[in-house]
Amino acid sequence: xxxxxxxxxxxxxxxxxxxxxxxxxxxxxxxxxxxxxxxxxxxxxxxxxxxxxxxxxxxxxxxxxxxxxxxxxxxxxxxxxxxxxxxxxxxxxxxxxxxxxxxxxxxxxxxxxxxxxxxxxxxxxxxxxxxxxxxxxxxxxxxxxxxxxxxxxxxxxxxxxxxxxxxxxxxxxxxxxxxxxxxxxxxxxxxxxxxxxxxxxxxxxxxxxxxxxxxxxxxxxxxxxxxxxxxxxxxxxxxxxxxxxxxxxxxxxxxxxxxxxxxxxxxxxxxxxxxxxxxxxxxxxxxxxxxxxxxxxxxxxxxxxxxxxxxxxxxxxxxxxxxxxxxxxxxxxxxxxxxxxxxxxxxxxxxxxxxxxxxxxxxxxxxxxxxxxxxxxxxxxxxxxxxxxxxxxxxxxxxxxxxxxxxxxxxxxxxxxxxxxxxxxxxxxxxxxxxxxxxxxxxxxxxxxxxxxx
Ligand SMILES: Cc1cc2nc3c(=O)[nH]c(=O)nc-3n(C[C@H](O)[C@H](O)[C@H](O)COP(=O)(O)OP(=O)(O)OC[C@H]3O[C@@H](n4cnc5c(N)ncnc54)[C@H](O)[C@@H]3O)c2cc1C
Numbered sequence: 001x002x003x004x005x006x007x008x009x010x011x012x013x014x015x016x017x018x019x020x021x022x023x024x025x026x027x028x029x030x031x032x033x034x035x036x037x038x039x040x041x042x043x044x045x046x047x048x049x050x051x052x053x054x055x056x057x058x059x060x061x062x063x064x065x066x067x068x069x070x071x072x073x074x075x076x077x078x079x080x081x082x083x084x085x086x087x088x089x090x091x092x093x094x095x096x097x098x099x100x101x102x103x104x105x106x107x108x109x110x111x112x113x114x115x116x117x118x119x120x121x122x123x124x125x126x127x128x129x130x131x132x133x134x135x136x137x138x139x140x141x142x143x144x145x146x147x148x149x150x151x152x153x154x155x156x157x158x159x160x161x162x163x164x165x166x167x168x169x170x171x172x173x174x175x176x177x178x179x180x181x182x183x184x185x186x187x188x189x190x191x192x193x194x195x196x197x198x199x200x201x202x203x204x205x206x207x208x209x210x211x212x213x214x215x216x217x218x219x220x221x222x223x224x225x226x227x228x229x230x231x232x233x234x235x236x237x238x239x240x241x242x243x244x245x246x247x248x249x250x251x252x253x254x255x256x257x258x259x260x261x262x263x264x265x266x267x268x269x270x271x272x273x274x275x276x277x278x279x280x281x282x283x284x285x286x287x288x289x290x291x292x293x294x295x296x297x298x299x300x301x302x303x304x305x306x307x308x309x310x311x312x313x314x315x316x317x318x319x320x321x322x323x324x325x326x327x328x329x330x331x332x333x334x335x336x337x338x339x340x341x342x343x344x345x346x347x348x349x350x351x352x353x354x355x356x357x358x359x360x361x362x363x364x365x366x367x368x369x370x371x372x373x374x375x376x377x378x379x380x381x382x383x384x385x386x387x388x389x390x391x392x393x394x395x396x397x398x399x400x401x402x403x404x405x406x407x408x409x410x411x412x413x414x415x416x417x418x419x420x421x422x423x424x425x426x427x428x429x430x431x432x433x434x435x436x437x438x439x440x441x442x443x444x445x446x447x448x449x450x451x452x453x454x
Contacts, residue, residue, distance in 0.1 A: 030364030032336050034095055035287035035321060036212035038361065041144065043088065043216060044223055049233035049252035055081035057258035057409065058247050060235045060270065063093035064211075064395065065262035065387050067218040068137075068402025073258075074225035076410060081254050082227055083247065085234035089215030091264040095365040096395060097285065097311040097323045098208045099151050099301050100134055102127045102177075105391035106373035109170070111425075114374070119421050124175045126404075126418055130396035131205060133403065138209075143217025146316040151206040152183070152302040154197040161199035164305050168201045179205050192302060193295040194350050200302070208301035208313045211395065235263075235270040240381055258409045259384040262402065265368035271386070276429040277376055278389050282333060284364035285323035286343040287315070288357045295320060295351050310346060320354065322347045325367075325392065336362055367392040371428040377401065378423045379413050389427065 059070045062084035070082045084090070104111060104127060112120040138147055155161035161184075171177040181202040183191065188200050223229060230249075238259065239246040245259040247270070261271065265280040296302060296314055303311035312322040324346045332338050340362040348355060369391045370376045376389030385408050387401045394401075401422075408419035 030282060030284065030333065030339075030366070032284075032339070032361065032363035034212075034363035035285075035315070035319070035361040036094060036210060036363075039210065039315075039317070040212050041216055044219055044229070046084075046088070046229045046231040049081075049083060049230040049249050049254070051251070052253050052255070053081065054255045055079055055228065056256060057081070057260065058083065058245065058254045058256035059260045059262065060238075060247065061085075061091070061262035061264060062088045062215075062219065062229065062231070063091045063262060063264050063398065064215055064218065065093075065264070065390075065398040065402045065405070066260070067093075067215060067222055068133075068399040069260050069262060069387075069406045070227045070229075070402075071137075071218060071222045071225060072403045072406035073260075073409070074222060074227045076406070078258070078406075078410070080222075080227045081256070082222065082229045083233045083235050083249060083254065084229070084231045085263075087231050088219045088229075089212045091266065092365045092367060092390075092394070093215045093264075093398070094212035095285070095363055096211050097303070098211050098313055098321070098395070099206065099303060099311060100131055100208065100396040101151060101203070101206045101393060102131055102396065103171075103393070104374060104397070105369075105393035107167070108175070109167075110372065110374060114372075114425060115421065119424075121175065122418070122421060124171075126400060126421075127397060128205070130398075130400035131207070134214075134396050134399050135207075137218065137221070137399065138214070141217055141221035143214055143221070145209040145211075145214040145217060147207055147209045148300055149207045150202065150204045150299040150301065151208060152191065152299050153201045153203070154192070154302055154304040155199040156196055156304050156306050158198060160305050164199060164201055179203070191296065191298050193297075193353065196350050197304070202299060206301075206396075210316070235261075238270045238380075238384075245381075245384055257383055259380070260402075260405050260409060261380070261384075261386040262388070262398075262405070263386075264388065265366035271380065273429070274380075274386055274388065277427050278368040278370055279430045280366040281325070281369045281392070282329070282364055283323060283325045283367055283392065284339050284343055284362065285321060286340060286347065286359050287361040288320045288322070288347075288354065289360050290318040291320055291354070291357060294318065295354070310350060312347075312350070319360070320347070320351070320357075322350075339364065368394075371430055372425075374425050374427070375401065375422050376425070376427045377405065377419060379408075382413070383409060385409055385419070 301313035370389030408416040
């Protein structure tokens with residue numbers, strides 16, 4: 001079904017009209033008792049959108065992508081309204097593993113094959129710039145989010161170690177990533193109190209942070225820059241008028257010239273054809289009580305490079321925040337106690353010495369996985385772009401993506417080379433839940449598994 005204004009005139013690009021926001025009804029929120037919420041700074045009070053308003057630009061989704069885009073537009077003097085279905089950082093941005101990494105979920109090698117060597121080299125530079133921008137924003141807006149340098153990528157088997165070492169050498173030689181270091185043996189054991197790993201890549205330029213406090217800091221900066229923000233204001237449909245976009249929410253509507261969609265994996269994106277290009281994959285985390293003795297030394301954040309990747313870091317108050325992309329589907333999605341038990345087992349496989357340590361929090365979130373795990377950016381029509389498909393690797397990239405999306409909007413189609421570089425990537429539409437009638441959580445979990453086996 002296509003959305004039309006009541007009396008469409010001339011050549012009006014048409015954007016599909018959504019049905020009811022089914023993802024909102026069918027996807028469990030996996031909120032649990034989030035550690036990040038418990039340790040969050042004060043939130044700005046943001047009203048629901050009521051009535052009709054005009055705004056030069058409208059950004060939908062207040063995750064890092066949407067907030068960064070709104071901030072960039074406001075910085076360039078564009079009047080912006082930002083709509084968020086729930087609260088600032090309620091999606092993946094406020095509940096993730098907190099590890100800000102260069103590169104892409106699909107790996108730079110996949111982009112070399114798809115885009116060619118030169119474009120991939122530019123993509124690599126941009127992914128590194130994602131981290132640079134994140135650091136700059138923290139400094140410029142004085143965001144207190146416990147940034148800490150350095151992340152380890154761990155290999156659990158000799159085969160993984162060989163693959164990881166090859167990847168490191170490739171990045172050093174082709175992308176001059178001389179800062180990447182190989183760690184193994186006693187040196188690795190001195191950094192990670194676990195016998196599980198046989199090699200690791202250390203990236204001292206990457207880092208980790210409290211993601212919700214970072215998102216809230218961006219929101220404060222956006223508010224100070226004049227962005228008008230509305231929480232509990234879900235965009236239900238997007239409609240093209242001859243010279244404007246109309247974004248309809250339950251209690252109001254925004255008329256704008258420029259539109260940017262940054263709706264992540266959930267809920268019910270206002271343009272279903274975009275929603276079909278990402279599949280929500282659940283990933284869950286726990287927080288322990290402050291550890292009697294840290295399990296990481298020197299570097300306080302790590303993840304492994306295997307299927308159903310485990311990722312963990314030490315929080316500023318000395319807890320282990322441990323997450324896994326293991327198979328979360330079916331009853332697990334609805335049962336916090338079972339998720340907590342599963343996460344605890346996964347943590348003890350890495351750190352059996354934590355058997356006596358209490359678990360204080362458990363929560364989860366949805367990852368917007370694209371079919372090829374490459375980012376999915378593109379144009380919706382004149383003056384409208386979307387950014388999605390970060391596939392679990394978006395903490396640093398989403399900030400840069402927001403900036404590129406904002407630039408592409410201002411420059412017009414085809415005039416922001418860095419945005420177009422990603423927009424060139426082809427993406428398959430994934431089977432929709434309605435068609436297959438498979439619970440979307442199961443499908444997402446299967447998909448997550450499948451992606452990791454390639
Ligand atoms: C458990 C977990 C761990 C992760 N760990 C890491 C990690 O360690 N490192 C890393 O790089 N990445 C990680 N990620 C991925 C990373 O969090 C995401 O790639 C990134 O946050 C995406 O940001 P976003 O702004 O695009 O989407 P989101 O943060 O999901 O934001 C989208 C926002 O849009 C809102 N929205 C959706 N639809 C509408 C609508 N119709 N109207 C209004 N608002 C709407 C949502 O409520 C949400 O707030 C993890 C993700 C999860 C879930």
